[in-house]
Amino acid sequence: MKKSLLILLVLILALMVAAPIPVLAQDDNPPTGSTITGDQVVIGNTFRLASGDTLDGSMLIIGGTATTANGSEINGDLVLIGGTLGIDGSVNGNIVSIGGAVNLGDSAIINGNLSMLGANLQRSSGAVINGTIEEESPNFIGEEAANQRMRWIPFSDWRDPLRGLLTTIFEALAMGVLAVLVGLLLPHNVKNIAANVVCEPLVSGGIGLLTIIVAPIMLLLLAITIILIPVSLVAFIALGLALLLGFIAVGYEVGQRLATLFKTTWHPSISAGVGTLLLSLVTGIAGLIPCMGWVIGFIVGIVGLGAVITSRVGSEKYVKKLYQAVIQPEAEVTPIDPIESPAPPTPTEPPTPLENQE
Secondary structure (H helix, E strand, O other): OHHHHHHHHHHHHHHHHOOOOOOOOOOOOOOOOOEEEOOEEEEOOEEEEOOOOEEEOOEEEEOOEEEEOOOOEEOOOEEEEOOEEEEOOEEOOOEEEEOOEEEEOOOOEEOOOEEEEOOEEEEOOOOEEOOOEEEEOOOOOOOOOOOOOOOOOOOOOOOOHHHHHHHHHHHHHHHHHHHHHHHHHOHHHHHHHHHHHHHOHHHHHHHHHHHHHHHHHHHHHHHHOHHHHHHHHHHHHHHHHHHHHHHHHHHHHHHHHHHHHOOOOOOHHHHHHHHHHHHHHHHHHHHOOOOOOHHHHHHHHHHHHHHHHHOOOOOOOOOHHHHHHHOOOOOOOOOOOOOOOOOOOOOOOOOOOOOOOO
């Protein structure tokens, strides 16, 4: 089990890095006045470039800390993911920070661009940046969907594919964490909903599609009557939660298939978390495709929603009651015992001849 989880974590890390980076074995704290040749990777560790040191290569920091002293020089790009970067020397390259913190001291000289995605930038008054600064926050809730990107609607305008990919990764991580919590709190419900998805995908998809079409009309009619506006709000929230729970149930089934593939057994929370993470990545990356990318996520959503409804939020494992309401049950035919044929007559012994009477 540990080996399987390690493989999955490596795959996720490879997606986040997006490209292999050559790494040369170097000490975390090189001697003063030395020159380091080759790219560096710092994962959960500390790297310090002392005064007079030179790094001829790029650096990737993941959850670690890297600092450069006054008089040091880096000839390459710096990529920071969830760590801390402190610069007091010169950098001849670009700096990209995703969810980390970048501190530029008074003697810092950046001969390149700074791209900050959900990161914190602290710049001293004496720091020099010979380039542009781009600061953006991840679009978790799609606040620009109405006027710029609209991920789930065809023919949308995709102006920044890189930002869309990074947003998809963040959303997938958030969905994976949420799925773990749901798997811990409602393991049996998630199992039952996933069972409905597997056993009756067409019925679940039909019910989900019908709900998506009818529910907005009903909610609009309820909202027209001012008295029932609170009811429409509660129903809207319930519909959103049902969509979310159905998506997690489909992800749970994906996690179970992965566990079977690795010949191991996972707790429902782990299956839900890993499966929902991968499913969110697939649907999110597919959503980047213009015109037809939204189809996969839409199908998963309506099937999961239908399974939630037919299973009564996981309280019924199969849709037997739905079948009984739609399809007439066949009349049971009681077997008829075959008619026993009469037994053949037993042969009678011929009468014995009478003895001659004397």
